[in-house]
Amino acid sequence: xxxxxxxxxxxxxxxxxxxxxxxxxxxxxxxxxxxxxxxxxxxxxxxxxxxxxxxxxxxxxxxxxxxxxxxx
Numbered sequence: 001x002x003x004x005x006x007x008x009x010x011x012x013x014x015x016x017x018x019x020x021x022x023x024x025x026x027x028x029x030x031x032x033x034x035x036x037x038x039x040x041x042x043x044x045x046x047x048x049x050x051x052x053x054x055x056x057x058x059x060x061x062x063x064x065x066x067x068x069x070x071x072x
Contacts, residue, residue, distance in 0.1 A: 002032040019064070026052040039064060 006013050018029035021042020026049060029036035038049035038057040049057050058064040 002028060002034050006032075020049075020054075023048045023052055026054050029054075037064070037067070 002016065002018065003013065005011075006016060013033050016034045018025060018034050018036040019039060020026050020029065020036060021039045022044045026036045026038055030052060036052075036054045038046075038052075038054045039061075040046040040049060040057050040059050041061075046057055046059075056067060058067065
């Protein structure tokens with residue numbers, strides 16, 4: 001799905017960021033070669049997200065927002 005979105009939107013995979021609340025989301029990103037962060041306030045527990053080694057995991061939308069603003 002990420003590869004299709006990249007092609008449709010004409011965005012390089014290396015410039016994409018997947019934000020996911022499940023291990024499936026983070027695995028999809030890893031399989032596509034896309035950077036990912038996890039949010040621990042969603043469907044899967046933090047431990048499952050940590051297993052996939054995302055760039056970061058956030059416990060709140062505010063923390064995610066702050067992290068994104070620092071990098072944009």
